[in-house]
Each structure stands twice: as C-alpha cells, then as structure tokens.
Amino acid sequence: MIFFHGWTCPELGGNCPGGNDYDRNNIYGAQRSMFAASLRFTSRKAPKIRAYVAPIQEPPAPPPTTTVPRQGR
Numbered sequence: 001m002i003f004f005h006g007w008t009c010p011e012l013g014g015n016c017p018g019g020n021d022y023d024r025n026n027i028y029g030a031q032r033s034m035f036a037a038s039l040r041f042t043s044r045k046a047p048k049i050r051a052y053v054a055p056i057q058e059p060p061a062p063p064p065t066t067t068v069p070r071q072g073r
Helices: none
Strands: 002-009 031-041 047-052
Antiparallel strands (some): 031 047
8 A cells, every 4th residue: 555645736627737836835726635555566576556545535514403492481
C-alpha cells in the first residue's frame, strides 16, 4: 500500500499545474487531496500500481433537530 498527496484544482477540473506554491498562493481553488493505492511487483521486482483505493464517502448530515412546543399547564 502506498499513500501520497497531490494538489487538485476544481476550477480547472483536475490536477493543478506544477510550478506553483499552493500553500502560499491558493489559486484555482486548489485543495490538497490524499490518495492510496495497492502495489504489485513485476518479475523484475519493480513496483507497479495494482489499483487505487476507492474514496471514502462522507457520512450523511444529521437530520435537523426539531423542538416540540410545550402543552399549557
């Protein structure tokens, strides 16, 4: 298993272009994205990506809380 990160730019629809310091100059709506992949090794012992790990979905938002008015005493 290998973990790595990269900058994705939603405004550009994919990866951010190289040569920018996105920590200092946040252009194109840059976001740091984490990736994970499982590896396999070729017959020459070279690593190769077998598959990327599927993203984890965020849990759904909790339902809104409602208050019930008190009955008269």
